[in-house]
Amino acid sequence: MRCFKHHSTDAVAVCACCGRALCPDCVQTPTATRIVCSSDCANALARDAKAVQLLLDKSAQSAKASAFYCYLTAALSAGASIAAWFMLPSPFLIYFTAACALVLFAAGFWYRRVARKHGLDA
Ligand SMILES: [Zn+2]
Ligand SMILES: [Zn+2]
Structure with missing residues (x-):
């Protein structure tokens, strides 16, 4: 070449x-x-790197927000399962809402880890 x-x-x-x-x-x-x-290409590369960094920051922030909403809905589901325990004679509903709470809590934990990986303290 x-x-x-x-x-x-x-x-x-x-x-x-x-x-x-x-x-x-x-x-x-x-x-x-x-x-x-050339310096033009150097500038273009620096711009790209900045854009990628911005995108990563954004995804970390949205992961953080997702973690928050997962925890929130997990707490609501847990509350619903407790309410079902006292008010509804249906074991299925209790198990279902309790399972939802567990899954959502796990998802929140996972999102938090993603946010941490990107350098943002969740
Ligand atoms: Zn040359
Ligand atoms: Zn070039």
């Missing part, structure tokens, strides 16, 4: 942004983890 600019020189790297082949002279950031051909 030859450099995209210097056709007689062998390429040693490829731009991480636009995919052009680069010779040692054309590599703009030899010390960076991702090699780029």
Whole structure:
């Protein structure tokens, strides 16, 4: 593979942004983890990284919100199963609401772990 600019020189790297082949002279950031051909490409990559980070933050926040709603509905289901225990002579309803509470609590726990993984303290 030859450099995209210097056709007689062998390429040693490829731009991480636009995919052009680069010779040692054309590599703009030899010390960076991702090699780029120009400052334009470096900026584009930095912008992408920022967008991804923003997306991750957002998903962590929504996971946090989901965890909260799971705990809330789990608490409501637990309350309903206790109410059913006292007010309804139906074991099925009691077991059903109790099972709902357990599943929702587990889901809330899982969402919380997802939020933690993304670096947000839930
Ligand atoms: Zn490039
Ligand atoms: Zn070159």
